[in-house]
Each structure stands twice: as structure tokens, then as C-alpha cells.
Amino acid sequence: MTIRCAAPAGLAAVLALCCPPVAAGPAAPAAVPAAAVPSAAGVSRVDMEPRVDPCVDFYRYACGGWMANHPVPPDQRAWNRFAALTDANRGKLRDILSADAADALPADPADRAGRDADQRKLGDFYASCMDEAGVEKRGVAALQPGLERIAALRSATELPALLARLHQEGVSALFRFYSAQDSKDATSVIAVVDAGGLALPDRDYYLKTDAKSTEQRAEYLQHLQRMFGLLGEAPARAAADAAAVLDVETALAKASLDRVSRRDPVKVYHKLGRDELAALAPSFGWDGYLAAIESPPVSSLNVAEPDFLKAVDGLLRSTGLANLQTYLRWQLLHAAAPWLPSAFVNENFAFFDKTLGGAHELKPRWKRCVEATDDALGEALGREYVARWFDPEAKQRTLALVGEVEKAMGRDIADLGWMGGETKRRAEEKLAALANKIGYPDVWRDYSRLAVVRGDLLGNVERADAFALARRLAKIGKPVDRKEWLMTPPTVNAYYSAPMNDINIPAGILQPPFYDPGRDDAPNYGAIGAVLGHEMTHGFDDRGSQFDGHGNLADWWTPADEAEFKRRTACIADEYSAFPAAGDLHVNGRLTLGENTADNGGLRIAYQAYEASRTGKPRQTLDGFTPEQRLFLGFAQIWCSNTTPEAERQHVLTNPHSPGRYRVDGTVVNMPEFQQAFQCKPGSPMAPEKRCRAW
Numbered sequence: 001m002t003i004r005c006a007a008p009a010g011l012a013a014v015l016a017l018c019c020p021p022v023a024a025g026p027a028a029p030a031a032v033p034a035a036a037v038p039s040a041a042g043v044s045r046v047d048m049e050p051r052v053d054p055c056v057d058f059y060r061y062a063c064g065g066w067m068a069n070h071p072v073p074p075d076q077r078a079w080n081r082f083a084a085l086t087d088a089n090r091g092k093l094r095d096i097l098s099a100d101a102a103d104a105l106p107a108d109p110a111d112r113a114g115r116d117a118d119q120r121k122l123g124d125f126y127a128s129c130m131d132e133a134g135v136e137k138r139g140v141a142a143l144q145p146g147l148e149r150i151a152a153l154r155s156a157t158e159l160p161a162l163l164a165r166l167h168q169e170g171v172s173a174l175f176r177f178y179s180a181q182d183s184k185d186a187t188s189v190i191a192v193v194d195a196g197g198l199a200l201p202d203r204d205y206y207l208k209t210d211a212k213s214t215e216q217r218a219e220y221l222q223h224l225q226r227m228f229g230l231l232g233e234a235p236a237r238a239a240a241d242a243a244a245v246l247d248v249e250t251a252l253a254k255a256s257l258d259r260v261s262r263r264d265p266v267k268v269y270h271k272l273g274r275d276e277l278a279a280l281a282p283s284f285g286w287d288g289y290l291a292a293i294e295s296p297p298v299s300s301l302n303v304a305e306p307d308f309l310k311a312v313d314g315l316l317r318s319t320g321l322a323n324l325q326t327y328l329r330w331q332l333l334h335a336a337a338p339w340l341p342s343a344f345v346n347e348n349f350a351f352f353d354k355t356l357g358g359a360h361e362l363k364p365r366w367k368r369c370v371e372a373t374d375d376a377l378g379e380a381l382g383r384e385y386v387a388r389w390f391d392p393e394a395k396q397r398t399l400a401l402v403g404e405v406e407k408a409m410g411r412d413i414a415d416l417g418w419m420g421g422e423t424k425r426r427a428e429e430k431l432a433a434l435a436n437k438i439g440y441p442d443v444w445r446d447y448s449r450l451a452v453v454r455g456d457l458l459g460n461v462e463r464a465d466a467f468a469l470a471r472r473l474a475k476i477g478k479p480v481d482r483k484e485w486l487m488t489p490p491t492v493n494a495y496y497s498a499p500m501n502d503i504n505i506p507a508g509i510l511q512p513p514f515y516d517p518g519r520d521d522a523p524n525y526g527a528i529g530a531v532l533g534h535e536m537t538h539g540f541d542d543r544g545s546q547f548d549g550h551g552n553l554a555d556w557w558t559p560a561d562e563a564e565f566k567r568r569t570a571c572i573a574d575e576y577s578a579f580p581a582a583g584d585l586h587v588n589g590r591l592t593l594g595e596n597t598a599d600n601g602g603l604r605i606a607y608q609a610y611e612a613s614r615t616g617k618p619r620q621t622l623d624g625f626t627p628e629q630r631l632f633l634g635f636a637q638i639w640c641s642n643t644t645p646e647a648e649r650q651h652v653l654t655n656p657h658s659p660g661r662y663r664v665d666g667t668v669v670n671m672p673e674f675q676q677a678f679q680c681k682p683g684s685p686m687a688p689e690k691r692c693r694a695w
């Protein structure tokens, strides 16, 4: 019951939205992404709005046509190039899964035995999800055992075993327990106790007192009441239960760190011994919990937010058993809602996707089921996707491009005027240690221990979550698996991992408009080249720069260089904080600092790599655009987007990425190369006097 929008824990530096706003469009499978056929220049003119002056609003100039022609589909919160490509991929995955569900195996699978077992699981999982009539007929029976376990809770001493079971089944009640690389010793995997337990998108939704937040909390209370009502509670009881849930979650929210603080790796690292953990929250039986969740031996662990755990302890002492049971019942119901009969699915959609997210219609069932299967068996599904849809040559070409962009980054570091030689050497060491993972994993995940039962949707989702957690906990005390991926191959996204010091570029993004081997080089450098540069720069953004080349949280900066770096990133933070968004809000320049730094550095080194690649080649104007203009247009056109007002609000409040328009305009204003390419007069909006630059 993984909540789909949660980025994998510890995965801060993804390329796009942590939850790429999933797509809609026509129900036809494998729809071609709705983009115009590119010209010889590789730039889509129909997506542009040529009457806009590129020096006044480059985003609109590059994307105005796309925006006019691609309104947000009714079942989406937002629509953009990532979403459109995700939608097309989803159609391909449906073809695979429909065949698996019908037991129609492809003629020539390489490793027949293992793949057949996986394909059967994929088919059974997908078929169970698509069986809407069966789900309706079962009603809440699938939820009943969980509800009964909660109802049977008699005392606080029984809580650890119950909570462990809920955590295994994907219910994130009270706190989260998982494993991660030790920030100060990236060669070892340790246990982590982290904040959790909230159903709303962020702690601020519980705490802010402005009119919109107050209104959304009132709507949340109504939603809670209706959900309890669907479980059969009378209105007065449902209202009381809703209030109890909001009380518990508000107490947890008050003790949770805000999102900006959570970006600081020091603030979420507190390595404690078992006795210290017990002292922080003595009301909770940790030994019983660790045994019940089948954790390997834990002598020390990271308590990411000690104050949060103290608050949990306070809550356990002050909240009566009945209210705690109500809260747990809600958390179970909330996690299960998408897999229950339609009354629950629709109510869950009405609040979380419509009221908070601005979507007008529920996604067709097949899309939800493809996503669920990707969540549960993503590498089994990804293996089939790669075999059918990924061109091995794309991997080789991308690796070559990675090499060029890396070299450009090396030259960029060497040429930085503001950084001293000692820090540069350390930065170069870190860059040299960077690992590049392209397309799909070298070693596929083994799903042999995951049982999938045809006809038991909720059970399958719960078993998949239990399998994923067990797999993760089994890593505690073992050597780090450097071949592992945290995104599935069809994903249209990419990420950098600081503790691994690697970039990961799934097969799903190596397609137009990001990458097209048949088009001119310039837009490819501007699009996928800037994506590669973005991920590399994450190793050197305000957060990544605190980790060394071995993935350890260790300061490798001279004090003077560090002070100058902070001054430079503060310039970027202030720049983006001035951008208005979502009506009365502004972009949060501190929340988005890492992503904005990566956007700026990424485009600059992609530009430099492109210029280097052209040495000795003729300079060609294509379709009226110079090579540099094509590069900047290729960059801008991957960020074309439309967003509902509700989704934009949620994005600005919770997402570490800037909205699409500022990923373009906020980046190019800092590049004299852009102003030269479009001959912008100094002082025009895209050529301001003040520019920011870190890398």
C-alpha cells in the first residue's frame, strides 16, 4: 500500500516531480506522446509561441503553442512532457500485462524458467486488480482481518507487534522503519526510525492558519467522516472518530521537521544505540517491535528526528487506547482505499486528487492497475519493457554522452574562478568517483519470495509491500548493493544518489522529447544532455556538496570556498523565492535550492559539452535557428506544462522542484550564453544585470 507520491526514502535528488503527474489522454494504449513531428532542427515549432519575444519570456516563446494545445486532461492534476511520455509508456506496459494475464507468453524469452514465473505473477497481479466486479463483490472483507487486529488491541504492550504488522503491510502509522546507508559510513547499511504517520501531503497542512489551509482541514475532516461512514459507523461516531484522527495527526505534525529542514542531511542524522532509542521513547516496546518486524540484529541506528520520537512517546502516554485504535483504523483504511470497492476509491479520489489536486475524473482502472503492478513488481515488468522497447544502442549512445558531459563538468570545475585549488581537487575526485547507471539494472530483482494470488487484490498489494520492506531490512549489516536501482526501467525520470554517488537514468526517459537519435544534436544536448548534467550537478548542490566522493557526509571544503559557495547558492535561493506561483504564493527558494542549482549547472555543462562536440564541424542554421538557439529550445521544450490551480498550490508547498516555467526562465536568465544566442538587450527580462552562478 505504498503511497505512490512518496519518493523512495533518502532519494532527494530526482529530476522531475517525485510523483510524475501521471497521465491521461486517449484510452488507446501506446499512444504516441502528443508532440508535433520535429523539424530537421529537432525543434518543434508548433509547440512554440513565436510572437512572444524570447528575451522577454523564453518559456512562453518555447512552450506557448504546446500549452495552448495541451490542456490538463480531466483525470490529471497536471500535464507536461513527463506525464505525456509516462502515459505512452503506460500503454506499452498494459500490452505486456494484458498478454501476461492471458498467459500469452512471448515466443522467445531468454531465461525461460525465471521469466515465466515472473510473468505469471505479473499477469495474476494485474488481473486481480482489473477484476472490478470481484473487488466489489468482496466488499471490505479483505480489510476485515486488519480491522479486527486493531480492535483486539487491549493495552500499550500489545502495540509494537500490531504496528510492526501494519508497517509490513505498507501502513505508515506513527513512524517509519526502514534501512539506509549510514550517512557517515556509506559502506554500511543501518536501520532508520523516521517521522511518519500523516495522511495529508505535508505537516504544514495541519499547522498553517491561513484561510485556504483552514478550509482544506475542514474538508479533510469531512473526508474522514465519510470514510468512517463507509465502514458502517453512524454519523455521530464518525464525526468523533474524525476529530480524534485529526488530533493525533496534528500532534505528529507539530513534532515533524519541515521540508526545508529535512533537506539538511545533518538535521536528519542522529546515530543512537538501542538503549538511547529506548530512552527517547520508553513507552514503546522496541525489542518487541524489532522482533515482530523481523529486523536483523540492530545495535545502533539512525533516529532521523529524535524530537518526533519523543512526541510519539508523549502521544502514547496521553492518548487513550480508543483514540489510538481509531487512528490506526484510519491509517489502515486510508492505505487500502485504492484497492477497495468503488465507494472507497471514489471518496479517496474526491478528497486527495480532486479537492487537493484539482483532477476532475478518476483515472481509468487499467492505468491505476498498471501503476500498482509497476509498484509491486517493477523490475519484472521493467525487464519485459526493456526487452521489447529499449534499444541497446540508446544505452551506448547515452553512455558516450555521459562521458562528454562529465568532461565538460571537469573543465567547468577547473575553470571556476571563485574556487581554490584544494577544494577543486576534492571536487574533481568526487566527479571521478561518480558512477553512471543507464537504462536498467544489470542484475534483476528476484521476486521468488513474493506470493501473488489471483483474485486477492488487497492481499497482493500488502504482500508486495511486506516483500519490499523485508528486502530492505535484510540489507542491514550487509555490504551495500551498488547495482540496485530505486526507480523502475519504464519510469520517465532520473535521480542522483548522494550516498552512492551515482546517477541513474531509466530507459523510460531515453525517448523524445528528451532524446531522439534521429534529430540534430543541439536539442539532444539541451534536453537529455541537460538532464545528465542536472543529475551530476546534484552531487555538488547545497545538499550533495556535503557528501564526499565515497558517499560520506564529510566536509571537503576550505572555509573560504564554503563561504563563497553559500553566498552563491543564497543568490539562487533569493532569485527563485521572488517568483510568484499558485496565486498568493511564491516559489520556496530554499526548498527548491538543490533542484535549481542542478538545473543551472546542468544546462551550463550541457552547453559546454555541445560546444566542445562541434569543434571542427560546420556551423549550420536549421529551420531558422542557430545551433545554440536549438540547444536552448530543446532544453525549454522538455519543461512545457499545464497545471490545475490546486495542483500548483500543492506543488509549490511540497515539491522540491520549481514549476516548469521557472525551470526554464529561472535558468536561462543566469546564462550570458543564452543572451548571446538570442541577442537579448542587457536589462531585458531574460538578460538581467544581476546573475547567479554556483557551478
Ligand SMILES: [Zn+2]
Binding pocket: 013, 014, 015, 016, 534, 535, 538, 595, 598
Ligand atoms: Zn533533480
